[in-house]
Amino acid sequence: QQQVKQSPQSLIVQKGGISIINCAYENTAFDYFPWYQQFPGKGPALLIAIRPDVSEKKEGRFTISFNKSAKQFSLHIMDSQPGDSATYFCAASNPNSGGSNYKLTFGKGTLLTVNP
Amino acid sequence: GAGVSQSPSNKVTEKGKDVELRCDPISGHTALYWYRQRLGQGLEFLIYFQGNSAPDKSGLPSDRFSAERTGESVSTLTIQRTQQEDSAVYLCASSRQGPTGYGYTFGSGTRLTVV
Numbered sequence: 001q002q003q004v005k006q007s008p009q010s011l012i013v014q015k016g017g018i019s020i021i022n023c024a025y026e027n028t029a030f031d032y033f034p035w036y037q038q039f040p041g042k043g044p045a046l047l048i049a050i051r052p053d054v055s056e057k058k059e060g061r062f063t064i065s066f067n068k069s070a071k072q073f074s075l076h077i078m079d080s081q082p083g084d085s086a087t088y089f090c091a092a093s094n095p096n097s098g099g100s101n102y103k104l105t106f107g108k109g110t111l112l113t114v115n116p
Numbered sequence: 117g118a119g120v121s122q123s124p125s126n127k128v129t130e131k132g133k134d135v136e137l138r139c140d141p142i143s144g145h146t147a148l149y150w151y152r153q154r155l156g157q158g159l160e161f162l163i164y165f166q167g168n169s170a171p172d173k174s175g176l177p178s179d180r181f182s183a184e185r186t187g188e189s190v191s192t193l194t195i196q197r198t199q200q201e202d203s204a205v206y207l208c209a210s211s212r213q214g215p216t217g218y219g220y221t222f223g224s225g226t227r228l229t230v231v
Contacts, residue, residue: 004158006158034220036222041224042224043120043207043209043222043223043224043225044159044207044222045222046219046220046221089158089159091159103149103161103164103172104149104159104161104220105161106151106158106159106160107158108156108157108158109156109157109158
């Protein structure tokens with residue numbers, strides 16, 4: 001059972017455009033939603049994260065939008081740059097529950113290509 | 117160290133051989149996680165350590181897979197009698213707090229190829 005569904009699988013955007021990646025989750029106990037960025041040959045690196053008590057979080061050109069009722073969250077990259085070309089993973093967990101829900105459950109990833 | 121270190125970075129092995137993958141977490145990080153990343157797939161949870169105990173090993177795919185950790189330091193993931201479907205990138209992550217989902221730092225992974 002895939003608990004976090006991510007789309008699209010791949011995305012091509014022109015420099016300066018907006019990149020949008022969407023994720024949907026099933027487990028209503030999730031309350032921590034990070035996005036990771038992975039460059040080839042490297043491990044994923046935390047980009048930005050949100051808790052469901054807010055509907056939006058912005059850090060520089062990166063924004064997470066969160067819709068708790070729809071169980072969906074998305075990453076928006078404004079003014080996309082060629083250096084943003086990477087694979088992006090959404091994830092979810094319930095870090096405060098104890099038990100086994102601390103672990104991150106990842107989406108399958110989106111390969112973003114930003115053309116110059 | 118400054119980051120999570122994994123070795124080897126690449127490993128090619130023959131089907132049926134055993135392999136050991138090593139992870140050196142960030143000093144002071146009590147929690148350590150192993151994930152597997154198959155081509156075109158997301159990250160698949162394998163096992164979690166809190167200190168040297170493993171409260172959750174539910175993601176290990178079969179009894180050919182095992183892992184251990186020395187104190188709050190090095191962890192080794194062992195795959196016995198490797199199969200071609202074991203080919204993947206094996207990622208290790210550590211975090212200061214556990215069990216939480218905060219502050220994962222990943223290593224660069226070990227790319228395992230079983231031929």
